[in-house]
Structures are given as structure tokens and as C-alpha cells.
Amino acid sequence: MSENAIRDIVIVGGGTAGWMAAAAFSRLLDKRTNIVLVESDEIGTVGVGEATIPPLQAFNHMVGIDEDAFLAASQGSFKLGIEFVGWGAEGERYFHPFGPHGQNLRTVQFHQLYLREAQRRPMPDIREWSMSGVAAELGRFWRPDAQTPMPLAQIAYAYHFDAGLYARFLRAHAERHGVQRVEGKIVDVAIDGACGHVRSVTLADGRSIEGELFIDCSGFRGLLIEDKLGTGYEDWSHWLPCDRAVAVPSRLSGQLDPFTRATARASGWQWRIPLQHRMGNGLVYSSAHLGRYDAEALLLANLEAEPIAEPRHLSFKAGRRRLAWNANVVSLGLSSGFLEPLESTSIHLVQSGIAKLLALFPDRSFTPVERDEYNRQMQDVFEDVRDFIILHFKVTRRQDSDFWNYCRTMDVPDKLAAKLELWRSKGRMFREGAELFGTASWVAVLLGQGMIPEAPEPAAYAADDAVVADLLGRMRLSYRHTAERMPMHAEFIARTCAAGPVSPG
Numbered sequence: 001m002s003e004n005a006i007r008d009i010v011i012v013g014g015g016t017a018g019w020m021a022a023a024a025f026s027r028l029l030d031k032r033t034n035i036v037l038v039e040s041d042e043i044g045t046v047g048v049g050e051a052t053i054p055p056l057q058a059f060n061h062m063v064g065i066d067e068d069a070f071l072a073a074s075q076g077s078f079k080l081g082i083e084f085v086g087w088g089a090e091g092e093r094y095f096h097p098f099g100p101h102g103q104n105l106r107t108v109q110f111h112q113l114y115l116r117e118a119q120r121r122p123m124p125d126i127r128e129w130s131m132s133g134v135a136a137e138l139g140r141f142w143r144p145d146a147q148t149p150m151p152l153a154q155i156a157y158a159y160h161f162d163a164g165l166y167a168r169f170l171r172a173h174a175e176r177h178g179v180q181r182v183e184g185k186i187v188d189v190a191i192d193g194a195c196g197h198v199r200s201v202t203l204a205d206g207r208s209i210e211g212e213l214f215i216d217c218s219g220f221r222g223l224l225i226e227d228k229l230g231t232g233y234e235d236w237s238h239w240l241p242c243d244r245a246v247a248v249p250s251r252l253s254g255q256l257d258p259f260t261r262a263t264a265r266a267s268g269w270q271w272r273i274p275l276q277h278r279m280g281n282g283l284v285y286s287s288a289h290l291g292r293y294d295a296e297a298l299l300l301a302n303l304e305a306e307p308i309a310e311p312r313h314l315s316f317k318a319g320r321r322r323l324a325w326n327a328n329v330v331s332l333g334l335s336s337g338f339l340e341p342l343e344s345t346s347i348h349l350v351q352s353g354i355a356k357l358l359a360l361f362p363d364r365s366f367t368p369v370e371r372d373e374y375n376r377q378m379q380d381v382f383e384d385v386r387d388f389i390i391l392h393f394k395v396t397r398r399q400d401s402d403f404w405n406y407c408r409t410m411d412v413p414d415k416l417a418a419k420l421e422l423w424r425s426k427g428r429m430f431r432e433g434a435e436l437f438g439t440a441s442w443v444a445v446l447l448g449q450g451m452i453p454e455a456p457e458p459a460a461y462a463a464d465d466a467v468v469a470d471l472l473g474r475m476r477l478s479y480r481h482t483a484e485r486m487p488m489h490a491e492f493i494a495r496t497c498a499a500g501p502v503s504p505g
Helices: 015-028 056-062 067-073 110-120 131-137 163-176 223-228 292-301 346-359 368-394 402-409 414-426 439-448 465-484 489-496
Strands: 008-012 034-039 077-079 081-085 093-097 158-161 180-183 186-191 198-203 208-210 213-216 233-235 244-250 260-265 268-274 279-285 312-315 319-321 329-331
Touching: 008 015, 008 208, 015 034, 015 056, 015 163, 015 346, 056 067, 056 158, 056 346, 067 158, 067 163, 067 489, 077 489, 081 131, 093 131, 093 439, 110 439, 110 465, 131 465, 158 163, 163 180, 186 223, 198 223, 213 223, 223 329, 244 292, 279 292, 319 368, 329 346, 346 368, 368 402, 368 414, 368 439, 414 439
Parallel strands: 008 034, 008 213, 034 180, 081 260, 213 329
Antiparallel strands: 077 158, 081 093, 186 198, 198 208, 233 319, 244 279, 244 312, 260 268, 268 279
16 A cells, blocks of 8 residues: 555445445455445435346446345345336336347448338337347346357346345445444534645534545435535436335235346336345326325325335435535435436446446546536436437327327427437437447337337348348247246246345344
């Protein structure tokens, strides 16, 4: 450890974000770095059940977490994608799978071949050419490895889990690697008048905890990044008008589906997340269009089984902190901003923030160029995710409520508007830089919600009609036959990562 190295890191707040940061730092930083996490049992966490996206696999591997152990500890299940109900129009449904659609033909992307064939004849949903999509339809799952042959190798997956249990699992992992947890409620924050950096936090019992780098995981309030440093917040609610949620768990009914379901409602949408021990349910809605008690009644009326706890209400404002890193404070999780959970990106934004901080980790000089680059990269990540979520609300044909009429007719960010024009003309979709959602994700949503391009790109017509038709037919059968040989999702879990009873606490 060099003389100028940061020796003391203080993480303010636990929950998923705090304990993810603690687990990563304790594993990947110099072992002589002191890591203290301050949290209070008096302050609850927002987590109500989580769905994730595939990059979380990389985080778990990076910090040395065994997948089966983590799933068993968090009552987790596997997720192959998201089923969307009623988003394009009432009564319609489509599937956003993880992983690619089909296989490209030379330089022509698969979806262009599909669009070409759809001009010639009626075509099944593009989901039929997704390994994850077909497996999810049949309620089946398999975990590929480096030796898995095609097309099974195209399976991509994420997880559903209980957020509170995941945080508990991460805490145990981090504490085994030397993280010190301090119980206490922060009542004061001291600033160094010379440089404007946070110097210490004071707890209700009078203890003072000093640090050189502070990680703010204190939730929506942003105890350090906002309350103390006044960083400011960029409000995106004009594009993402949902600002409330109500959540409630219910008993499981039916088979254990390997996917999340998002059902559009008149003033928002409802989630359904199957875990091993319960179903996670919630309604995300616009308070300008639906009241608190009506929202709760709507959610309870649309559960598949009886609730097993009281509903929990949350309020939020879509947007991001103007600086994710200000002075010597880096915000993660809800402290850094919030984008509603439609595409399950909340944990990924934490993961991305941790990975970028490790790549740009400062020393005690806090060189501004590192902070500025971190802020630029995190702005790109947030805006990338923002635009993909806006897409779902904008590209709709629903006219049944003021909420959907607003979403359908609203202006969208310029970058998203340009993407939609490229798609509308010839089905072109380009992935820029480190965008999280690739072509297959955009194609699934755009086609699923009924935005059909005027024509495929000219290169799609290069191959002979019979060759393309035969190729697509063989691909489709291959995906179907492969999925039919997989075990059922519940059977796979029983074999590999079945959980015991949930313990209290």
C-alpha cells in the first residue's frame, strides 16, 4: 500500500447497495484497507423482492459468490426474461428474452431476415427463435457452461430473489473478508472546511467514524451526497411519470415460472416475481392518475393467491443525482438516482457504479479527472437505461386512459427519437459504446409493442427466398426440440439450489 493510498472507507447504509459495495471492496481492494459499514436497524430498507438482469452473474463471480449457495440463501429462482402483458394494446402480450434471437446470416442480423419473411407470409412471434424465450414458454430451465453446444449455449439468465435475504447473504460474505459493521443512526456529518470533503459521521450515541472515502448508500434521502453536499437532482418524471409503488407478497400458485411478468394497468403497471417461497407483487403507478387507496385495492384485486403480509407503499421521483461522485463521496443505489423497476435494472446500476469506481479508484489526492470520468460514465449508464424504459411507455397504441395517452404522445429524448426513426425506416438498430441493452432487447420490445418497420434493410434480400425460409424453419425447430428436453424450472432448482425455510431476522 502506497503512502497516498486510501486506508479508510466508510459505507453509509446497508441494504443491497451497501452490502454489494462492501463485498466487492473487501474482495478486490488491498487487504490493509479498512472498510466500515454503518447501518441502523431502526431504518428499514426499500427492498421488497428483486428481479435482475444477466450481468449480475459477473458480479457474483467477481466477488467469489457460489451461485447455488446464494440462490438457496435468498429463496432465489432463475429468470429467462420478462413477459409483457397489455403494453402494445390491451389483450396483447410479448416476451423480452435474455440472449439473442436466432443466428445471423453472414453480415445480415437475424431480425432483418425475420422482417423479410414477415413481408412474404404470416410468421410466428420472434420469441420462437430465442432459446431463452422458448424455454420460458415451456416453464423449463438449464444452465449452460463453456462446453454447452448450440443452440442451448444461447440460454442467458438472471435471477429473482428476496432482496433482504440477498443483503443478509452479502453481509456474511463481506464480514468474512474483514468488513466491520457498525450499528447506529447517523445524526451529524462533519466537513473539512479546507477542501469540502466529508471528514466523519457522528452516531446518536456520540461515536465519531472518520474516513477518507465515503460511499453513500443511504437511500432516496442521500444523507451525504444530497443533504450535506447539496449535489442536486435531475428530474426525469416528465418522461417516466410513475412516482409511486405498492408492494405485497402472496402465496405461490401454479408452476414456478422462470420469468418476470409486467402487466400494464390503466395508470401504470403490475409486477409478478416468483421466488421459491412466495410470489412478489407490486403496482407501479402515477399518483397524478391514481390515488393511494385505489392503487392498493387494484393490486390486491389482481393477485393470484392470498397476500401473506401487509402492503408497503413507496414514493419516488425518476431521475439521477447530478453528480454520482461529489468531493470524496460516491453515491450508490437509491442515493444516486432511481429508474423504475420495469426492466429490473436497479441492482445493475449499483453493480455498474461499483465496477467503474474500482476502475477509477482514487488515492487521497482525489484527482479531479478520475471523478469527472466516473460521473460521465455513470451519466451515460443512467441515460442508456432511461431511454430503454421510456421506450416501453412511448411505443404503445393504448388510448384507454389519460396516463397512456400522455405516454403515447409525449416528446422523448433526442437520442431515443433518432433510434426510433432508424428503426421505423428499415429496422436498423445500432448498439453504441457500452449500452446495456443490445439489439435483441430493442427488437423484442419494438416488435412486441407493434412498431413494425416499413421494410427490412436492402441486404436482407441478398439470399434466396427458399434458403432463408429453410434456415428459419430449421432454427425454430431446433430451439423448440432443445427446450422440450430441458428439466422443468422447479425440478432444476430442487436439484441444485433448493432453499430451506426462511429464518426470522
